[in-house]
Amino acid sequence: MNYCKIAVLSIGLLTVSCSTQNVESAKTVSLSQKAEKLTDIKYGSHERNVMDIYLPADRSPKTAFLINIHGGAWVQGDKKDNGKLSEYLLSQGIAVANLDYRYANLTDTHLPELLDDIDHVSKYLSSHAREWNTRKNGFSISGGSSGAHVSLMYAYTKNPQIKTIIEMCGPVDFTDVQTLQYVKAANLLDVLNKMSGNKVVWNPGDAIPEAYVKTSxxxxxxxxxxxxxxxxxxxxxxxxQAYILEKALKAKGVQYKLVIVPGAGHLITKLPENEQTVFTNVVEWLKKYGTN
Known part of the structure; x- marks a missing residue:
């Protein structure tokens, strides 16, 4: 037998063997990943630019990764408000960035600044994708109340790479007169103006301020x-407001799902049965539209 051929064949078999071992080793590393929680990670320069990161076990770049935004009428609230949902999503194999962001005010912090904060989060997650073995883009986004509003505006106007949105109890149309009348009666025009940057005093019968149009x-x-x-x-x-958004989505032919929770108020997860309804729907939606 030609000994040169034997040597080449042996080297080839050794190369294949090593290659196979490397692949198996990579699989072992991936499968051995443990769930992790990283707290108070700074993603920007402001004191409220902090977030908690929930990384599920056995994650990959295809794992759904949710940017989770708390409510609080744009002027209060905390990431801890979404802690229970984030822990549940972690248990279901979904990664989460649960964040704080700047509060709106009447001077220098309005919706554009809030959206900038969310953008910094998205870029931070992308830059750490290799380190965490998570996706580099195609994040999902969610929020409750004002957090839902911020989520929608970020995905619709600033980052079209967002894979899917889950909005809970959010205001979606400040050009709806009936809604504005309700907001005024509830003494919430002040916080609406902080978010939108509106400087015009609105009363029923007046034209809708342009700032309200631009933030709907x-x-x-x-x-x-x-x-x-x-x-x-x-x-x-x-x-x-939910029906207004449904109508807009339907008119554009967008994939959507409307979940009405019977008997639930603004604190939609207050009752255990309602919490389960919300959490289950969120997981099902993210596994359908937030992966791959």
């Missing part, structure tokens, strides 16, 4: 699959 998600709907979750007894954001 229903006016900027795009093709990102969107889930709407709303309680039919919401005492803060009328359920009519």
């Amino acid at each position: 998600p229903a006016k900027f709907v795009n093709q990102i699959p969107t889930m709407i979750i709303h309680g039919d007894q919401d005492e803060v954001v009328p359920i009519q």
